[in-house]
Amino acid sequence: MIAKINRVEKRKIQKQCCKWVAFACLLFIIKDNGVAQTGSLANYVNPFIGASTSAGKAGIYHGLGKTFPGATTPYGMVQVSPNTITGGDNGSGYSYEHTSIEGFAFTQMSGIGWYGDLGNFLVMPTTGALKTSSGKLNDAPRTGYRSRYDKNSEKASAGYYSVNLTDYNIKAEMTAAPHSGMLRFTFPQNDQSRVQIDLARRVGGTSTSQYVKVVDNHTIEGWMRCTPDGGGWGNGDGHADYTVYFYVQFSKPFVNTGVWSADIPATASRKLEAVESAYYQQWTANAQVLKNVKEKEGKHLGFYTEFGTKKGEQVLMKAGISFVSINGAKKNLEAEIKDWNFEQVHNHAVALWNSALNKIQIAGATPGQDTVFYTALYHTMIDPRVVTDVDGNYTGGDKKIHQATGFQKRTIFSGWDVFRSQFPLQTIINPALVNDMINSLVTLADESGNHYLERWELLNAYSGCMLGNPAVVVLADAYMKGIRDYDVNKAYQYAVNTNEKFGNGTLGYTTDVSIAKTLEYAFDDWCLSQMADALGKKEDAKKYEARSKDYKNIWDSTHHWFRPRKADGSWEPWPQEGRLADWYGTFETNPYQQGWFVPHDVDGMVQLMGGKEKVIADLESFFDKTPRSFSWNAYYNHANEPVHHVPFLFNRLGAPWLTQKWTRIICDSAYHNSVEGLVGNEDVGQMSAWYVLASVGLHPVCPGSTRYEITSPLFAASKLKVVKDKQQNTFTVIAKNNSPRNIYIQGATLNGKPYPYCYIDYNDIAAGGTLELTMGDQPNKSWGVN
Template sequence: MTRKIAAVALLSWTLFHFQCNELFAAPTGGDYASYVNPMVGTDFHGHTFPGAAYPFGMIQLSPDTRPKTGDWDGCSGYHYSDEYIYGFSHTHLSGTGCDDLCDILLMPVRDYKGGLDNSFYRSRFSHGNETAEPGFYKIFLDTPRVSARVTVGRRIGLHEYSYEGEGSKQLIIDLKHRDQLRGSRIAQVDDYCVEGYRISKSWADNQHEHFFILFDQPISEFKAYGNEGALISFGGKSNTVTARVSLSSVSEDNARENLLSEGAASSINRIAPRAEAMPGFEFMREQARAEWNSYLSKIEVSGGSEEQLTTFYTALYHTAIHPSLLSDANGEYRGMDGQVHNTEGKFDRYTVFSIWDTFRALHPLFTLIERDRTLDFLKTFQSIYDEGGKLPIWELNGYETNCMIGFNSVSVIVDAFVKGIDGFDYAKMFEAMVESSKKHEFGLDSFYRDGAVLADHEHESVSKTLEYAYDCWCIWRMANQIQQYGQNDSYDIIADEYYAYAQQWRSIFDPSTGFMRPRLNGRWLTPFDPREVNNHFTEANSWQYSFFVPQDIYGHIEALGGPEKYIARLDGLFTANSQTTGRTQSDITGLIGQYAHGNEPSHHIPYLYNFAGQPWKTQERVREILTTLYTSAPDGLCGNEDCGQMSAWYVMSALGIYDVCPGSGQLSLTSPLFDYAVIHLENGKDFSISAPGAAEGKLYISSASLDGNAYSKSWIDHSDIMAGKSLIFKLSDKAVKNSDGSSRAFGIAEEDRPVSKMEQWIITAPSIDIENDVINGPATVRINNITWGGYSEYAIVSTEEADRLIAGEIGTGVNFQRYRNSFTIDESCTILAHNVANGQLSAMTRTDISRVKREMSIDIQSRYNPQYNAGGDEGLIDGRRGNENWRTGGWQGYQDTDFTAIVDLGSVKDISLIGAGFCQDARSWIWMPRYVEFYVASEDKEFRKVGRIDSSTDPEDYEVQTHDISLSLSNSDGSAIRYIKVFAKNFGTIPEWHPGHGGEGFIFIDEIWVK
């Protein structure tokens, strides 16, 4: 719907705008959809799809050019570089890094005899014959000579296939397309209707899709391919066939009712519907476009170039693909427990919550333009908790994938609550927040017990510590807000607890380097390189995660030595060499120095300059990203779209506002990209942003006013936006770094900076410094107190005593002594240490020391992946075993090579057993060796084979598991042995049944032992 420009716009700006309207564009006639290019993100690593979608709708009807799962750049089912279309399926993910969906494939064919072999029914196509618009997609399929058009409603997809020339009119329905089929059915209902279901496993473990299809031409032949699909022939005279397809997670009957809910005539036969009683293709197409224009018009921008407008409105379009509608027209849906539930008309249930990504900008955007729908999202969260026992992490079609980290639903909840979105049971929701934070999973036990997630307890420990700390702040903030509603004092107790947890980022901040650093066995991980991408960070490195302290940015600034040093560290991030070290991480893209805009952990960082009093650097970096890392071309996204987050960043930043710390209610400011923008709020008010000269390239904010009053703050409160105020920026070509005497410079004074500060409550645990935790002689130990003030105490105990103490099985009888100087150890033991300050004790630091006799040595003749080194060569004979969580670093990994190692026993011995431990995690490309061979030799090194053990583990078993492969030796075979050789045959090239087919498998080994 066309909306009038806000009355608060100043006449001077209006005059400027009309003088420049020949240079700069604005949407006309309310057709914002004309500025949307759905092809953006379909190339490079954007992972979007070009087909027809409805705002937040149930169906995403799009062509599939990638027929198999396990193809990272094919996660959406489509990639711009491809030359074949395999058909049109009805569910798609927009911009994810994991693949799923692409359910219920339809493909037109002629005179077809190929069965369900997609190599026969696929068709070549040309981008020159391709049209993509909001709610509409068109392509000419070269092989069958068919023009295909598709459009959508809220719960329906409409196909139109026009067959050129002579030949039969046929359609393939393929239910086994893409992911693993667990169950299916397809049946002809009558001359015009087909129904069935598909149960599949991929990212979501047990996804149900029931379907109902209504054709406008009579079916002349229905040839079923078992329950996996069908070939349908049509006998009507028209060369055009339309198919209306509706879905349901519950049943075929519900799918039919969903179809009828989309504008069916009141006289329609609800059991045997006919197409003539349903809206036609053009009506549906226009309706979809109208819905998109209604959504897109919520934010009007003008004064930019055609390229900028297309990039902006395409980004805004991509913010409304997900979350997607799950509940049927009658309110039913299949929940987290696999059971059918009903919303009872109280809300719409949604799905596809990529919250680790979207809590950062997408959901804050929704608190401005989709507040009513946000309430439905919150009610969806509550229902997910009620059915599954925890709030969503990464929910997909009623299944918790547990992908990514944190319990970031709490951020979405508290951000909405702080911004005045209510209408839900906040006491019940708060209970869900607390309970979800206390699950015994993903390193949470270590986080609460040890003051941080320790690297020897959980992989991605640094990232998890930082995310958990912010999430705990969100729970504190929610408790604090609820208290304002007059609730009981129990909220104060919980608030205090989580306020302390929110500061535990300090436990992994290493003052000696200024970086967030993993803590392994009580020690700082060594060697340490902030550029290294490894299993201690989530899709990032220390450079990219060290700035994630949104709840306590002032505390982080202080920890780095003050604003100047903080600014220098930020500058260093953006100017560092862009080369990362460690493993290759496909998500790390869009690099400016070590800043990686292609992945979410970096997204808030350009705005951090505001917090340190140099807002012009925020303005520079944000504008650089807007203009260099986003375009309107198919490769116009520098990384995964991630369900709208990448685009939401662009939308918010182009407006000049960004929520660095969702839940705070404060939005950081920067120079807008457009001369003028207005956000039409659901409360009927308009918030306008004027920045004359922005479209000409003016970058720096010299001054600002809010509702006509001088405004020097580099942030704005959400309430000012909701009040419909007018924000006007005066822009300059030069950075304004000082006041001019007549007014205060924008954002420089401490009182004008955004606020993110916590009073320090916690005492951080010390680190223990020892060169190696496996020793073969005297070793020096130092204890480093990383708490400001206080002192350290330590105790030397046995490993068993340490286990019992930490488990609470023994009291405080352990004798701790004050640490004053370094000390020496020469035996296996455990060192326990804590800090003491202001009468408080920190969490306990624990370091286990192993004293080994270095009689044995090892010569590894294969090359292990440096990411998986088990502590080096001798890690295979150090007496420590890797566990099932191989990401914590206890294993050596060998890819695309067999394993060979020779162990020198140090002297001739009689032996009776040789063995080695191996790990399998087939999902992660790690398999048991195909077989292991054992060889022995005396002093002469003339090796003889004494046995071979074939693996008995099923390579298709996706459970993570460890197994020992060992060989007992006879007296003759084991007599007078000095050397042992172990050979393990790599699994090799990954076969077709695996998503990673064509890649090379890993062997993971630890440990080798001899008796």
């Protein structure tokens, strides 16, 4: 009997040892041998993922990812990237299927439409006769300075881009630092080689005035003024109004230089439809060429430096960019790129990316998954970008120069998109950035005199793009998670002002885009109520909590769904397509998609909809009717943000195995290592942030709450470097027995103790620890249902 007991105990000890050895092996894989080796993460980035705006391949005019493939650094001011087209619904200025390149700009936006903006300071190496217009994308024969290129030569990686321009036989390479960039051109033998810079260029239109000055025989400086009259964001309706300053040096001394100046009539439109027209191209083609001019201001300027080159001769150009001043641009360049060592700048950019990407390490990914994951993480680290110069100066909402104290001024806040996944991700791995963005929005509200928080901010512009009050959501979410390095009282007051200015009003619903706005404003009020309660403002908390129930005011019990209402209380006519009718009280959605957006009161929503069983059945149908390509569709439309929380609703409905099933399917089907690898617009990090969170097994339903849903991880292990109270911790998610078949969670432990819940609190994540999930090929319908 004793011998038998000893054998049993021995087996238990062996089993326990095997368990801990396996656990240790997983951690060892993460640390040393797996995908996530600290020095190599940048190698997994493929900037071509999503770099297309093809409406044909997307099946919708919105196109695909609209990312750019050029060189940048984490949250950097500068993005040196090829541009193939300006404006329309292609905000990145580039689309992979285009066959010619207009030039290489120093600023770009990522994953957006609405005509786009930036794309400033467009540099192009050329040979032969000088051309002063860009020419058209598909011109044959070529009429402008743009060039066809060898698609097989095109290379892109984190911090680097290169391509061979076939019309000129020139190799163009580029890399970036946070506030500056460097280009290296390898020329053929030619007596008339040059580098030319189109100072008027701007995605979605044109800059409306420019200035350039030759400082010495290697250096120029100047600025480009971009106003709404020149189109840009929303073709001017986005109110983007900024000045880009530059300080530029060339490795080859000036011999022949000049400026071209197009005579743009005072009455001429400067917006996209004009800039793209044949007559505007003719004006720029007929620009006056002013040789050896040392200083010039005008409406449509360009600069060139011309020289002879030997075969294989390399000419380099480096530029500092600022949104504050020429002196700021000069300081930025001198601080970051001190000499002409292109490889050193490139290596530093890669090092910055390795450090940033190292915030999450994964193990057990397939060769395709590792690239998709780290490219997704990379895309979440483009914006919100820094616009503070190296000396701490930034341009405020009052157009005056301010000194940033205790934060970095940031820009490009695509609020309606990024409150859902991008900022909940950053609260875990980069809370300092969240503080920066809140400080930036609050100081903008202060400096501009608007005293409310903008929903879609671009370089201090209150663009008004999209809907809802997403800045209030981001603020409340951060505050509830203890992220509070900003003027809390002022932030709260501006949040109140925001919800009072934009909300459901005395009717308790909106009559314009009635479903989408009513539901979003109700959620915004709930977020504000949470912050008010935490601040001890009990009356405010009660008020906004009551207003958060406004979503019930547009519930139509006759048709059993949300329905737009008129000001007199009557309903809008019910369409023949029912809740599948696009734009019926919604924005970029239909009522079936938008109607699930009651994240703050899922129980109340379920009660309206007829109970859990009915809702689960409806949701299953919603997903079952979705095409497995996850391209634009009338059901679960992952290509657009309003449904991004919906797969996680099953956790709230007592069926977490369905969340596990569908998030795995979406991760595997909607994200790929290809140009068409994003089914919808990247939208400034949101599309990729969803993948990053879901693939490691965590995602919120309701920002403003500290609850994250647990779902089926893609990987055997993920290690997140998290920050709590400015202390760095590590939170690890282990998925034992994980495989393409074993997608269902059988059980869980948190820090070695049994964990029966399908959710976890943010504070438990931020404190560090280990969540261990045991996976299997069949649902465990008893785990996570309480």
